[in-house]
Amino acid sequence: MKTTTKGVHSRRRLRYAVPAGIVSASLFLAACGGGDTGDGSTGEGGDKASGGAPAADVLDKASGVTTVAFWHAMDGTNAEALTKLVTDFNAQNTGKIEVKATYAGKYDDAITKYKAAIQSKSTPDVIQIYDIGTRFMIDAKQTIPMQSFIERDKLDVTDLQPNITGYYSIDDKLNSMPFNTSMPVLYYNKSLFKAAGLDPEKPPQDLAAIRTAAEKLSKKGGGPADYGFGAAIYGWLLEQFIATDGKEYCDQGNGRDGKATKVLFDQPEAVEVVKWWQQMVKDGYAANTGRDTKAAQAAFKSGQLAITLESTGQLGGYSKAAKEGGWELGAANYPHIKAGTEGGPIIGGASLWINGENHEDANKEAAWRFVKFLADPKSQAQWHIGTGYFPISKGALEEPADVTYRKANPLFDVAVQQLENTKLSKATQGCLLGVMPQARKASEDGLEAALNGTDPQQAMTKAAESLSAQIKQYNDSVG
């Protein structure tokens, strides 16, 4: 305390301390961002792609153990399941390949770290990157497309779910290997449906039907739940509505025919969803739990919401909450805007990328073997059971362990059927856009503004327009 008083009394000291404090305001940015940019290493990847697969026998010629650095973004139980797979792989390849898995933070942090690694030429051999980073990964020109390994090995890939590989493919060429995959579904509380006099085996499948059910379910309409409906302000859900309606999210054929130049989430169908959602909230039939997905999840688990939209990844958590809370959980296909439209949901999750730039051939090959291992039916079944993620391999669903698992968790079959019934189109492949993470956030800005009272069309148009400068800047900078 004495030193504090003294410091305060000394006016000269304060005079110097203050400018120093001010300067540190700008330190924040430069310390993190600018540090590595001054070394003149700006040209990497700019002029050439990082080539194709190395010769198949390169690993046999290599001496000693080839170490594969693997960065992932899985934590909690997902990380445990992943560690087990890595251990199994290492055991099968003792003396030849060793995979060192490192948690690189959540998706956003992992990609930020990856960018820094590109600048310092220290990218890992394999990295897990979220779905919406796909276009960026292609444009960063650091990786070897899976297709070149597949063609080299003349590998039969018919075991991979085409609706999943579709997202990561351009012109039928696979860029990265899908790994953890999830799908959106509609979850509902069967017990609350019964209490409201609704048929628990007939979940609503379009916007109008959700509205009708919510009116009966909500406290406002004399129902048993606080709110009939509620979902997080999460851009992914809006993307799904657009896809189930068979519409595209960005131009240039969802960014599959060429680089997308604008987003289309202000098209009439998307605005219709926003308008519907806004009205539901305004009338007291839907809760606005904000952007934090955990808030909507908690409300659904505690029975405050009767219907919600979430990923298959929540199935485990919801089943557990239902068991503990003594209510019955239901799951159904992701709803359409209008009944009878053709289209289906887009898969989400993340995929694995093999880095080629500045990597030894032996490492590339070892990385490929690891990726192949993770994609095989046995690993995918184990991964599916351990995490609840959707297996990318058709064969995984026939593995005995997986069959047993789905018998215990019959609701998962909803997702399996939904995926198999979805006709692959550009709409259901999803939008490839360099600034997709920003686009998702912008759509959330629009949806949030609308839920808080702004005119839906106006809110979505403003959000879409806010992206045009960023998209242009991105496209200009990748040429």
Next chain:
Amino acid sequence: MDEVTDVTTTSGEKVLPEHGSGEDPGERSGTPSPTPAGREARREPFVAVLYLLPALVVFGVFIFWPLVKSILLSVQGTDILGNPSGFVGLVNYTRLFSDPDFLQVLWVTFAFTILTVIPSIAIALLIALLLQSRIKGVRFFRTAFALPFAFSVATASVIFGVLFNPASGVLNGILNTFGIDKVQWLTNPDLALWSVSGATVWMQIGYNLLVLSAGLGALPEDVLEAARLDGASGLRLQRSIVMPLLTPQLFFLVVVGTIHSLQSFGQIKILTVGGPEDRTTTLVYSIYEQAFANNNSNYGYASAQAMVLLVIVLIITALQFGVLERRVFYR
């Protein structure tokens, strides 16, 4: 009463050496003269630089170089990997000032600063004055009230996140017992900034309380006694004697608190992520979003914002020194 005499002696002792150090230059120029004159005097600047060197190196590497770097980045474009993509002049700045959202960011930053600095000092002052009273167990309260200082921003924010939770939070639980409807503390656009500011005030109070308590403890007893002899007491004593004597501490807290508020980040990231509708996106948070969030790496644009922040802080601080400091009473 023992305690009071104690305080007098400590404060007496504290004042004396400070007067002494104030006369240091005179003493120093006196001391070297007996020694062989010229050489020592010529070596002195060199020795001074040597002593300063460690500090200068640290400042140079971690503060001044990044500052220069930020200025350079702010006039360059950025490619998708975050590399500077060449000189673009003032494009980042013109884009910034033609962006209507940037006006809101500035407004939020301003409001957040006002909503945190003033209450956190006022409340800390009130508590500090109350803690001057010689009630039993005052030490316990002193420690308890200063405790927020020991919390990291992240810890405190997570706890406030739990308190603010609309469904299961304590705050709504309390309101509920009074029959008040659920409040959307962090998702209501009109309320979110107030909630985040409230949490920030709580985090700030501990430090402010420490500074003010120390200041109150070091008040010169002779002045207070003189005032009492002249018949001043109660509020009059507080207003005319204690407050003026406390102005150095108050001024320090205003200046440092303002800078601190302008740089706040953790509580916004954890509690609201800048939302709802960007209504809690302050300048620093906006810099973060442009530079690091959502796979952004617009270091150029973000650096331009950082420069604006630098200028704002400089102006505010200059104003504070120009206007407020005149009213500060340095003993």
